[in-house]
Amino acid sequence: MEKGFHGRTLGALSASNPKIHVGFEPVVPGFIRVPYNDTSAIEQVIQNNPEVVAILLEPIQGNAGIIVPEPGYLKTIRQLCDQHACLMMLDEVQTGIGHTGKLFAYQHDNIVPEVLCLAKALGNGIPIGACLVRGAAKGLLQPGQHGSTLGGNPFATHVALTVLQTIEKENLLNNATKMGEYLLDGLREALAAKPIVTGIRGKGLMIAIELDRPAAELRKFGLEQGLLFNVTDQRMVRLLPPLILTQEQADQIISRLTTCINQFIAG
Numbered sequence: 001m002e003k004g005f006h007g008r009t010l011g012a013l014s015a016s017n018p019k020i021h022v023g024f025e026p027v028v029p030g031f032i033r034v035p036y037n038d039t040s041a042i043e044q045v046i047q048n049n050p051e052v053v054a055i056l057l058e059p060i061q062g063n064a065g066i067i068v069p070e071p072g073y074l075k076t077i078r079q080l081c082d083q084h085a086c087l088m089m090l091d092e093v094q095t096g097i098g099h100t101g102k103l104f105a106y107q108h109d110n111i112v113p114e115v116l117c118l119a120k121a122l123g124n125g126i127p128i129g130a131c132l133v134r135g136a137a138k139g140l141l142q143p144g145q146h147g148s149t150l151g152g153n154p155f156a157t158h159v160a161l162t163v164l165q166t167i168e169k170e171n172l173l174n175n176a177t178k179m180g181e182y183l184l185d186g187l188r189e190a191l192a193a194k195p196i197v198t199g200i201r202g203k204g205l206m207i208a209i210e211l212d213r214p215a216a217e218l219r220k221f222g223l224e225q226g227l228l229f230n231v232t233d234q235r236m237v238r239l240l241p242p243l244i245l246t247q248e249q250a251d252q253i254i255s256r257l258t259t260c261i262n263q264f265i266a267g
Helices: 010-015 039-048 073-084 105-109 154-169 172-191 218-224 247-266
Strands: 054-057 087-091 115-118 130-133 197-203 206-211 230-232 236-239
Touching: 039 073, 054 073, 073 087, 073 105, 154 172, 172 197, 172 206, 172 247, 218 230, 218 247, 236 247
Parallel strands: 054 087, 087 115
Antiparallel strands: 115 130, 197 206, 206 236, 230 236
């Protein structure tokens, strides 16, 4: 998908937004990009390119600014994959392990991909990545064909298991849903009168505030307020608070971020 982001190793970089290819060429060929949230564009590409074997995307685009697709988008892609014998490959490195209020973001649409990529939150800060496969993708890679120096080490895998058990035990998926809605409502109310804010969107605890101008400097005001956030694509303030977020902490985020934006407006 256009503006997609899948990582910075060679294959993942090649599949990502061409803006990040600079300095790393030549990249792996064979990727065709279409606009996100446009299933008709996918259909057209498949009709014109019968060699297409897979559709790769993020259920919610993270680096592009928490771009949440229209309802039914993933379901339609699932149908297209079934119809044309393509693998549905979902990158849930950012959306997975609870950030959207479900363990995996695809569960909001009651579909299942053939390939699922996970990392980041799976280890709660301990480095780990995982690739889950089923159906036609199962068995394509045989033992010895691919590997990783530290892949599958006992420490990282035990941490991942503990993370999953903790999320279930402490009902953190429900908390992510509840606090995400609270944050969205609070931010929309607090920032409603500010023309600089052109959009506030999100799902669960993945939230973006879109501004009408480049705002990299906003991060400096955030640090002064003790608030960590990123500004992606120049104008997207991206918030990814932890699943254990409390209402008191959510109120602090709303208050401090509002202060940051006021300071930014004032110059």
